[in-house]
Amino acid sequence: MDKDRQVPTLNDVARAAGVSTATVSRCLNSPDRVVKDTRERVLKAVQALGYTPNFGAQMMAAKRTRTIGAIVPTLENAIFARGLQAFQEELHRRGYTLLMASSAYAPEIEAEQIRTLVARGADGLLLIGHERDPQIYEYLQTQGVPVLVAWTYGTGNPQTCVGFDNRAAMEAMTQEVLSHGHRRIAVISGRSAGNDRVKLRLKGIAAAVAVAGLDPQQLQQIETDYDVDSGADAFDQLMRSSPRPTAVICGNDVLAVGALRRAKELGIAVPEEVSITGFDDMELARIVSPTLTSVHVPHHEMGLKAAETLIAMVEKTGGVESREIGTKLAIRASLGPAQGS
Amino acid sequence: MDKDRQVPTLNDVARAAGVSTATVSRCLNSPDRVVKDTRERVLKAVQALGYTPNFGAQMMAAKRTRTIGAIVPTLENAIFARGLQAFQEELHRRGYTLLMASSAYAPEIEAEQIRTLVARGADGLLLIGHERDPQIYEYLQTQGVPVLVAWTYGTGNPQTCVGFDNRAAMEAMTQEVLSHGHRRIAVISGRSAGNDRVKLRLKGIAAAVAVAGLDPQQLQQIETDYDVDSGADAFDQLMRSSPRPTAVICGNDVLAVGALRRAKELGIAVPEEVSITGFDDMELARIVSPTLTSVHVPHHEMGLKAAETLIAMVEKTGGVESREIGTKLAIRASLGPAQGS
DNA sequence: AATTTTTATGCAAGCGCTTACATTTTAGAT
DNA sequence: ATCTAAAATGTAAGCGCTTGCATAAAAATT
Numbered sequence: 001m002d003k004d005r006q007v008p009t010l011n012d013v014a015r016a017a018g019v020s021t022a023t024v025s026r027c028l029n030s031p032d033r034v035v036k037d038t039r040e041r042v043l044k045a046v047q048a049l050g051y052t053p054n055f056g057a058q059m060m061a062a063k064r065t066r067t068i069g070a071i072v073p074t075l076e077n078a079i080f081a082r083g084l085q086a087f088q089e090e091l092h093r094r095g096y097t098l099l100m101a102s103s104a105y106a107p108e109i110e111a112e113q114i115r116t117l118v119a120r121g122a123d124g125l126l127l128i129g130h131e132r133d134p135q136i137y138e139y140l141q142t143q144g145v146p147v148l149v150a151w152t153y154g155t156g157n158p159q160t161c162v163g164f165d166n167r168a169a170m171e172a173m174t175q176e177v178l179s180h181g182h183r184r185i186a187v188i189s190g191r192s193a194g195n196d197r198v199k200l201r202l203k204g205i206a207a208a209v210a211v212a213g214l215d216p217q218q219l220q221q222i223e224t225d226y227d228v229d230s231g232a233d234a235f236d237q238l239m240r241s242s243p244r245p246t247a248v249i250c251g252n253d254v255l256a257v258g259a260l261r262r263a264k265e266l267g268i269a270v271p272e273e274v275s276i277t278g279f280d281d282m283e284l285a286r287i288v289s290p291t292l293t294s295v296h297v298p299h300h301e302m303g304l305k306a307a308e309t310l311i312a313m314v315e316k317t318g319g320v321e322s323r324e325i326g327t328k329l330a331i332r333a334s335l336g337p338a339q340g341s
Numbered sequence: 342m343d344k345d346r347q348v349p350t351l352n353d354v355a356r357a358a359g360v361s362t363a364t365v366s367r368c369l370n371s372p373d374r375v376v377k378d379t380r381e382r383v384l385k386a387v388q389a390l391g392y393t394p395n396f397g398a399q400m401m402a403a404k405r406t407r408t409i410g411a412i413v414p415t416l417e418n419a420i421f422a423r424g425l426q427a428f429q430e431e432l433h434r435r436g437y438t439l440l441m442a443s444s445a446y447a448p449e450i451e452a453e454q455i456r457t458l459v460a461r462g463a464d465g466l467l468l469i470g471h472e473r474d475p476q477i478y479e480y481l482q483t484q485g486v487p488v489l490v491a492w493t494y495g496t497g498n499p500q501t502c503v504g505f506d507n508r509a510a511m512e513a514m515t516q517e518v519l520s521h522g523h524r525r526i527a528v529i530s531g532r533s534a535g536n537d538r539v540k541l542r543l544k545g546i547a548a549a550v551a552v553a554g555l556d557p558q559q560l561q562q563i564e565t566d567y568d569v570d571s572g573a574d575a576f577d578q579l580m581r582s583s584p585r586p587t588a589v590i591c592g593n594d595v596l597a598v599g600a601l602r603r604a605k606e607l608g609i610a611v612p613e614e615v616s617i618t619g620f621d622d623m624e625l626a627r628i629v630s631p632t633l634t635s636v637h638v639p640h641h642e643m644g645l646k647a648a649e650t651l652i653a654m655v656e657k658t659g660g661v662e663s664r665e666i667g668t669k670l671a672i673r674a675s676l677g678p679a680q681g682s
Numbered sequence: 683a684a685t686t687t688t689t690a691t692g693c694a695a696g697c698g699c700t701t702a703c704a705t706t707t708t709a710g711a712t
Numbered sequence: 713a714t715c716t717a718a719a720a721t722g723t724a725a726g727c728g729c730t731t732g733c734a735t736a737a738a739a740a741t742t
Contacts, residue, residue, distance in 0.1 A: 007484060009698055020722045025700060035720060050483075055460045056400030057698035060727045067461075075441075076426055081417045085443070097457055100441045102429070116438055120396045120408075120461075139391075143348060228624060261628055283569055287602055289630055350728055361692045366730060376690060398728035401697045687740070693733085700727090707720070712713100 008049040017045040028053065059121045067097050068310060069117030070126040073105045074226070077254050078282050080128070083151070086303025087126065094311055096123075105226065107194050111136055118143050124314040126150055126306060130157045131196040146313040150306045152197050153324045160313065161322045162306040166197050169295045169327040170204030173277055174249060176293075176329055178212045181338035182247035182275065185209065186220040188234040188259060189251030198223075201251055201279065220245060224255070231258020232265075239266060239274075246274055246338045253278035253285050253294055260288055260334065271336030281330050290333035297327050349390040358386040369394065400462045408438050409651060410458030411467040414446045415567070418595050419623050421469070424492070427644025428467065435652055437464075446567065448535050452477055459484050465655040467491055467647060471498045472537040487654040491647045493538050494665045501654065502663045503647040507538050510636045510668040511545030514618055515590060517634075517670055519553045522679035523588035523616065526550065527561040529575040529600060530592030539564075542592055542620065561586060565596070572599020573606075580607060580615075587615055587679045594619035594626050594635055601629055601675065612677030622671050631674035638668050 014021045019038060026033050027042040034042070045051075059065050068091055072080040088098040099117055103110035110127075114136060117125060124146045137159070140147050149161040177185060187205055192198040206216035220238060224230040231254060238245060239262075250256035256278030263270050270276055270290055278285060281296040302325045312320045355362045360383060367374050368383040375383075386392075400406050409432055413421040429439040440458055444451035451468075455477060458466060465487045478500070481488050490502040518526060528546060533539040547557035561579060565571040572595060579586060580603075591597035597619030604611050611617055611631055619626060622637040643666045653661045 010700095011698075021699075022701075022723075023721060026721085029700080033720080038720080050480075052456065052460050054401070054698050055462055056397040056729095057727090058700080059397030060395070060401060060729090061698075061700040063700095063727080075416060076419060076422045078417060078419065081422075085417055088443070097461075098442070101439070102426070115393065119393050120438075142391075228628065257628055264630065284625070284628075287569065287598055287625070288628060289605065351730095352728075362729075363693075363731075364691055367691085370730080374690080379690080395728050397699095398697090399730080401699090402728075402730040404697080404730095683742105685740100685742075687738105689738070690736080692735075695730105695732090697729090698727105700725105702725090703723085705720100705722070707718100709716100709718075711716075 007054075008051045009054070010051075012049055013042065013045045013051050016049060017042045064123050065121035066095055067099055067120070067122050068124050068126065068307075068314070069099045069101070069114075069120075069122035071101045071103055071110055071113045071117070072128055073103055073110075075100070075102045077226070078284070079252065079254070079280055080151075082299035083303040083306070086300040087307045088303075090304050090307035091311070094307070096311065105191070105195075107132060114140070118145050124148065124310045126310060128152075129196050130154070130159060130161070131194055131199075146310070148306060148310040148313060150302065152200070153322065154196075154200065160309065160320055162302060162309050162325065164297060164302070164325045164327045166200035167204040167207070169297075170201040170249075170279065171208045172204075172329060173279070173293075173295050174205045174208035175211075176331065177247050177249060177275065177277060177335065178208060180247070180275065180335060182245075183214065183338065184243060184245045185214075185247045185249060186222075186238045186241075186245035187249050187251070188222050188224065188231060188238070188255050190226045190255070191223050198251060205249060226252065226254055228254055228258040228261065231255035232262035233258075235259035235262045235276075236266070239263075239268060244274065247335075248274060248276050250276065250278050253280045253282045253292060256292055256294070256334075257284055257288055260290075260292065270334050273339055275335045275338075277335055285330065285332065293332045293335035294330050295327050296330040298325055301325055348395075349392045350395070351392075353390055354383065354386045354392050357390060358383045405464050406462035407436055408440055408461070408463050409465050409467065409648075409655070410440045410442070410455075410461075410463035412442045412444055412451055412454045412458070413469055414444055414451075416441070416443045418567070419625070420593065420595070420621055421492070424640035424644035424647070427641040428648045429644075431645050431648035432652070435648070437652065446532070446536075448473060455481070459486050465489065465651045467651060469493075470537050471495070471500060471502070472535055472540075487651070489647060489651040489654060491643065493541070494663065495537075495541065501650065501661055503643060503650050503666065505638055505643070505666045505668045507541035508545040508548070510638075511542040511590075511620065512549045513545075513670060514620070514634075514636055515546045515549035516552075517672065518588050518590060518616065518618060518676065519549060521588070521616065521676060523586075524553075524555065524679065525584060525586045526555075526588045526590060527563075527579045527582075527586035528590050528592070529563050529565065529572060529579070529596050531567045531596070532564050539592060546590060567593065567595055569595055569599040569602065572596030573603035574599075576600035576603045576617075577607070580604075580609060585615065588676075589615060589617050591617065591619050594621045594623045594633060597633055597635070597675075598625055598629055601631075601633065611675050614680055616676045616679075618676055626671065626673065634673045634676035635671050636668050637671040639666055642666055 010021045014024045101113040128151045149159045151163045153163040190198045209216050222234040224234045259276050278292045278294040281294040285292040285294045351362045355365045442454040469492045490500045492504045494504040531539045550557050563575040565575045600617050619633045619635040622635040626633040626635045
């Protein structure tokens, strides 16, 4: 019915204002190149007609869209949400629009999403973590789309990144756990395949443990999906071993919360019988009881800096370099002294 | 540097395959209108060149994008995430791409996001809740973009919707609370201004209370922001009144979790001294202790049906009508008998 | 084998915008 | 008042794709 009512075009505005389409375009894109009088007339016409530029035409003619794409592994939990929120706010302030997509931690889906976002004219892309098929980086290179890698920081990768040192942060956490006297330590982590952040965190644990004179190979370790129930099940499994670990280091807060819940269900006291730690310091960490010891990540700062950096890359304004965001330990009730040792 | 390396166009593919651009286009969009032999040759050329259609050009020529836009109030907590995930999965299965944006519960931001998504060629839009400036609906009408309203269901609104009856669900919850003997009931809700879901939930409470012979006006009620800390503060305030309420009904789980946390901090036993209920049945509800009584909403089902419905609207295949999703009470430990009455 | 119908492909006209270049107007200098 | 430089505006050529219509090829019918 209404689908035929024509949406006004640049041409309509031009006619209404008695100028050429070029002038209208300039009024909208570089107002200072047009004299005040004309500009006002044009803008009035724009208002009157309710004109909105056609994105496709704009994209086609200008080859830029002021759009940034971001692909995160998941939106189901809040891990990325806070950072993304900050990222998007800053983009918005700078006149960019954010296109979000989630990959469900599946590389093939991520690859597809990347192509989709690029095809849709994203001027730049935010991706989580370095590790992915090199072809993808080649493709982006070919398409001339700059990529910023976030949520991780480390040398040895060609991509610009904004994030924190997953390895060092986890090493610090492990040292903290060790300093409480724990020696039988178990680990619950996300799947390490294709996930450099998980790998780095595991390396951090191994490093700290080695320094303390323990054999990293001896560490009981379970890799599982990133959800509360999986964390709970993994914890269950760990608690069936004998002797039981006195501390369980979890790769993130979601897993830790699962462990915490199962501990309660099993009647295992935390931290008296077993200590549990997380990573990310989600809001969750302060809500559960006992409150969860975790690694605090300044998500807001990371999102903000990621936006600044990526815009600089897109606009090619000055040199762009990777930026490291600091983390710190948030020691709370779920970590206590090792029992009986 | 690489920004000049040309991306292949339809024309390049056509030349490589020795056919016209029209044939290539048809191979891609309606393969059965092209004979097998030709099709294979063309697809091979597409592969070889690594051709991807230019979205802007496609949008311009075809006037559809197989893109659906969704604007939710927030992505920071998981309330909408689960439903959106299901929504997006179904869209993906049907060959559509989802563009997400969040409005931070601010109507003006939402209006802007709507314009952005429409300008970007969204074929249809998913919005949360009915209540918004009528001009927005007019605008969408003019642009010929169908809208589906989700997370609420109710008559008296012209828009098609997929969701649940917020009023009835909350009335049921309130009845449940009343049946536990509570008579001094307080309410913590999100801001009702511009939010029909909040208003409906409040009406549900009032209705149930009135049936029980109490005066809804007497209900202590606080409206606050949708975050844990706000919920905690509101709870604090309620606990300072005398006599204290024996039950606090919260407008959603996030607020309820805040209340729960503050109760613990204040040394107020839940549910012995005060009962607390939530709404939405987020994963959180089963993680906190005591576990939270809430209204269970089948988010996955809602997301799925929303996708089906919106696609039907976009493709104009057959009649489209609103669909109601059922909710049910999830009674857990945070609700107990009224103390001392 | 000739004719008609059906199917496959090509041709070319836009879609609405930006921008290099050409032209006109205005301001500044003489 | 005249000429020159600078500023404002107009002209028109694409950008890469889809699709109605025309044409050519193949299949079906007589």
